[in-house]
Amino acid sequence: MFSSVHSMSLHGINVREVSVEADVSEGGLPVFEMVGFLGSEIKESRGRIRTALKNSGFFLPPKRITVNLSPADQRKSGSHYDLPVAVSLLTAMGLILPEMLSDTVIAGELSLSGKVLSVKGILPMVLHSRKNGYKRFILPLENAEEGGAAPGIEVIGVQSLRETLELLTGERKPEPVHIDISELLKRRQRHSHDFCSIRGQRAAKRAVEVSASGMHNILLVGPPGGGKSMMAKCLPSILPALTEEECMEITGIHSIAGILGSGVVTERPFISPHHTVSSQALSGGGSIPKPGDISLAHRGVLFLDELPEFDTSTLEILRQPLEDREIHISRASGNYTYPADFLLAAAMNPCKCGYYPGQRCTCGETGVKKYLSRISRPLLDRIDIVSYVDEISFDELNDDSVKEESSETIRARVTEAFEIQKKRFQESKIRFNSEMTGDDIRLFCPLGDKEEELLRESFKALSLSARGYHRILRTARTIADLDHSDNINCAHLSEAISYRITGKGIWDV
Amino acid sequence: MSETKIRYICALEPEFPEKLKNIPNAPDGIYVRGCLPDPGKKTVSIIGSRNNSEYGRGAAEYFARGLAKHGVQIVSGMARGIDGISQSTALKSGGSSFGILGCGIDVVYPEENRLLYERILEKGGLISEYPPGTPPRAALFPQRNRIISALSDVLLVVEARQRSGTSITVRFALEQGRDIFAVPGRITDPLSYGCNTLIADGAGIATCPEDILEALGLIQGGRNKHRKLNLNKFSGLSETQLKIIRCLDYNPVSINEIASKTGCDLSDLMLELLKLQLLGCIENAGQGFYILKLEVNGDGSR
Numbered sequence: 001m002f003s004s005v006h007s008m009s010l011h012g013i014n015v016r017e018v019s020v021e022a023d024v025s026e027g028g029l030p031v032f033e034m035v036g037f038l039g040s041e042i043k044e045s046r047g048r049i050r051t052a053l054k055n056s057g058f059f060l061p062p063k064r065i066t067v068n069l070s071p072a073d074q075r076k077s078g079s080h081y082d083l084p085v086a087v088s089l090l091t092a093m094g095l096i097l098p099e100m101l102s103d104t105v106i107a108g109e110l111s112l113s114g115k116v117l118s119v120k121g122i123l124p125m126v127l128h129s130r131k132n133g134y135k136r137f138i139l140p141l142e143n144a145e146e147g148g149a150a151p152g153i154e155v156i157g158v159q160s161l162r163e164t165l166e167l168l169t170g171e172r173k174p175e176p177v178h179i180d181i182s183e184l185l186k187r188r189q190r191h192s193h194d195f196c197s198i199r200g201q202r203a204a205k206r207a208v209e210v211s212a213s214g215m216h217n218i219l220l221v222g223p224p225g226g227g228k229s230m231m232a233k234c235l236p237s238i239l240p241a242l243t244e245e246e247c248m249e250i251t252g253i254h255s256i257a258g259i260l261g262s263g264v265v266t267e268r269p270f271i272s273p274h275h276t277v278s279s280q281a282l283s284g285g286g287s288i289p290k291p292g293d294i295s296l297a298h299r300g301v302l303f304l305d306e307l308p309e310f311d312t313s314t315l316e317i318l319r320q321p322l323e324d325r326e327i328h329i330s331r332a333s334g335n336y337t338y339p340a341d342f343l344l345a346a347a348m349n350p351c352k353c354g355y356y357p358g359q360r361c362t363c364g365e366t367g368v369k370k371y372l373s374r375i376s377r378p379l380l381d382r383i384d385i386v387s388y389v390d391e392i393s394f395d396e397l398n399d400d401s402v403k404e405e406s407s408e409t410i411r412a413r414v415t416e417a418f419e420i421q422k423k424r425f426q427e428s429k430i431r432f433n434s435e436m437t438g439d440d441i442r443l444f445c446p447l448g449d450k451e452e453e454l455l456r457e458s459f460k461a462l463s464l465s466a467r468g469y470h471r472i473l474r475t476a477r478t479i480a481d482l483d484h485s486d487n488i489n490c491a492h493l494s495e496a497i498s499y500r501i502t503g504k505g506i507w508d509v
Numbered sequence: 510m511s512e513t514k515i516r517y518i519c520a521l522e523p524e525f526p527e528k529l530k531n532i533p534n535a536p537d538g539i540y541v542r543g544c545l546p547d548p549g550k551k552t553v554s555i556i557g558s559r560n561n562s563e564y565g566r567g568a569a570e571y572f573a574r575g576l577a578k579h580g581v582q583i584v585s586g587m588a589r590g591i592d593g594i595s596q597s598t599a600l601k602s603g604g605s606s607f608g609i610l611g612c613g614i615d616v617v618y619p620e621e622n623r624l625l626y627e628r629i630l631e632k633g634g635l636i637s638e639y640p641p642g643t644p645p646r647a648a649l650f651p652q653r654n655r656i657i658s659a660l661s662d663v664l665l666v667v668e669a670r671q672r673s674g675t676s677i678t679v680r681f682a683l684e685q686g687r688d689i690f691a692v693p694g695r696i697t698d699p700l701s702y703g704c705n706t707l708i709a710d711g712a713g714i715a716t717c718p719e720d721i722l723e724a725l726g727l728i729q730g731g732r733n734k735h736r737k738l739n740l741n742k743f744s745g746l747s748e749t750q751l752k753i754i755r756c757l758d759y760n761p762v763s764i765n766e767i768a769s770k771t772g773c774d775l776s777d778l779m780l781e782l783l784k785l786q787l788l789g790c791i792e793n794a795g796q797g798f799y800i801l802k803l804e805v806n807g808d809g810s811r
Contacts, residue, residue, distance in 0.1 A: 200765065200769070201765060202765060202768050202769070202775055203764045203765045203768060203775060203797065204765070206775050221796050221797075350796050356796070357563050357761040357794045357795060357796060357798045358761065358763075358798075359562075359698075359760055359761075361562075363560075364558070364560030364561060364562065364590075364700075365560065365561050365562070365563075365566065365590065366559060366560045366589050366590060367560060369621075386796070386797075387797065388763055388764065388765070388796045388797030388798070390763050390765040390766065454783075454787075457787050458783060458786075458787060461786060461787050461789075462786060462793065479776075490780060491776050491777070491779075491780045492776075494779050494780040494782075494783040494784075495775075495776055495779045495780070497779075497783055498764070498779040498782065498783065498797075501793045501795075502764075502793075502795070502796055502797040503795075503796075504793055504794075504795035504796070505795035505796065506795070506796070
């Protein structure tokens with residue numbers, strides 16, 4: 001008898017429909033074969049499925065058994081076909097009525113005991129199923145919370161093959177799982193890093209706040225032990241809370257990459273690759289590419305600690321995603337586009353010994369230049385703000401009288417700045433001040449006479465480059481937004497200039 | 510660059526600089542691009558460490574600017590650090606400068622001074638005793654130092670370690686009977702060790718360009734005149750600006766430190782810092798550090 005079960009296949013972050021067909025027929029030698037352009041993990045699944053069936057109390061008949069995953073011209077990989085194949089076999093054996101399978105999608109891995117194990121990429125599959133009009137999705141219980149985040153489709157978690165059978169024969173009442181994301185996101189997040197635990201560093205904290213407010217890429221420079229990494233780790237805690245849409249987007253990507261625990265992502269990602277990271281790991285790689293670090297950092301922060309230690313050619317990869325906010329990867333199997341809209345934060349020592357331009361520095365100007373020349377210029381060109389994170393003195397460290405601002409307070413201000421930008425850019429494609437191009441800047445950053453004069457003089461006196469011009473205005477716009485000011489005034493402008501000239505020596509101002 | 514012709518001037522030719530003739534181990538001839546130093550004008554060589562500090566950069570710029578404004582020609586070795594900084598500054602301030610090379614005259618070394626190589630031909634020249642095409646070799650550089658010292662009336666050392674190429678030039682200058690000045694530094698600073706030792710051994714103290722100008726006979730009573738002006742330098746500044754100036758130094762101070770010392774609001778502080786930079790009172794040393802600017806006659810020009 002012939003049967004067919006719906007399942008989904010993953011191609012990068014795209015999902016396609018797959019039907020899992022099974023046929024059990026008389027005649028010929030007893031054989032169990034699986035076809036349909038399968039990856040080796042699927043070919044191996046025969047053994048798993050046969051044993052799982054046996055341990056659940058079903059014996060495969062000694063007949064000619066053929067399983068086909070269609071369409072047959074698309075390569076399939078992943079472990080989530082075990083459960084649909086087993087269900088398809090049970091249907092072909094006549095244990096489940098084919099009508100029970102209409103409008104139902106199944107995915108899950110089997111263990112030899114018949115237990116259903118969690119798989120990757122559930123949320124995108126569920127969302128795709130809903131889009132294609134399916135009413136029900138049967139998945140591993142461990143993934144139920146993730147799948148349940150998708151509205152408008154009945155998501156049922158199962159623990160074992162036996163349970164799945166009972167569900168499909170009607171012996172067991174289905175208990176659909178539904179997660180209300182908005183409720184989940186509203187709940188107060190406890191961040192592992194909070195700004196209130198960083199003492200002093202007023203200037204750097206302010207710079208980080210401005211960076212977060214307009215999604216300006218930031219570079220933190222300073223001696224070892226100043227708290228650069230700590231500061232960057234606090235960034236997600238001051239970025240506005242995720243929206244439902246963003247939450248689904250991030251959860252999908254993380255699910256496919258296999259780094260999602262259970263449930264959905266409720267905090268903005270903070271991805272910090274080690275400086276030995278390969279270009280494939282950063283951009284996404286594999287014959288069907290897995291999302292790389294830049295996609296995992298989507299809507300969050302990509303933090304590059306010890307920037308000069310990174311391989312230059314690896315960092316060059318960031319150039320295009322930083323402009324387009326997505327990455328295009330071409331492989332023999334096709335072209336893939338992954339989202340990569342992140343805030344880039346980088347940290348580095350100012351020189352080899354780490355103390356330039358303080359008096360303790362032993363490198364001298366030449367040594368500093370040599371050290372800095374390791375960083376890719378085009379990458380630095382995409383950074384708007386440079387801030388120096390000072391060494392912290394013992395007194396500051398030991399002073400309990402000063403109450404530092406908590407991330408929650410800063411986040412409130414950043415969120416307000418986000419709202420202002422949302423209003424400003426509602427009719428254009430961009431979302432943040434940092435994305436403004438020449439025309440936007442002309443439109444949204446008009447300067448008064450006094451401000452123009454200040455900018456002109458600064459350009460002359462500080463020998464700023466034309467390249468810095470737009471960056472200064474963009475940053476000034478964000479500073480004005482933080483100040484709830486419609487116009488950019490001299491104070492806003494000078495703060496923006498200060499962030500620019502802090503980079504003197506690192507880039508050609 | 511190749512448009513400027515290379516000339517060879519033999520020691521017997523009348524054009525050959527007088528100052529080079531009467532020294533021990535005088536060169537037989539020199540290759541020249543651009544022009545030779547004007548014998549009617551005073552010449553000072555400013556030399557120092559290739560790996561200078563921010564203080565050294567400030568001092569080199571300060572002296573080169575101050576001397577160039579009085580028509581003094583600056584001679585140096587076109588090297589990284591103090592040499593290149595003082596020569597570039599001299600040219601920028603409208604003065605003339607001459608580079609003495611330890612390699613062929615058509616060889617650019619170090620690469621980072623390429624711009625200086627091009628600019629110097631407009632308002633000065635390059636001199637080498639080695640034939641064109643000679644690659645830069647460590648052994649050649651000490652020898653060319655005798656030409657640097659020989660061409661100058663005063664040798665000014667800005668920053669030098671205990672053992673350095675600078676000490677070789679100083680030795681030549683002593684042999685040739687040239688005046689030596691050194692810029693004093695902190696006693697704890699290894700980069701100022703050489704200078705402080707020179708002063709201890711009897712070299713002149715260079716605390717402002719006027720010290721040198723006086724030694725050259727170009728001005729009289731320069732020091733006191735300079736001091737008076739220096740006092741007026743910060744007149745007309747606001748209370749906050751003076752507060753900021755007071756916590757600055759000729760060594761870089763970070764913006765965080767300024768903020769905590771003055772207690773200013775950050776945004777105000779950044780505005781005031783920018784204004785002070787535009788007034789030419791302070792300078793950005795990079796990475797959020799600021800230093801007081803050593804200024805000639807407090808006129809605020811760059």
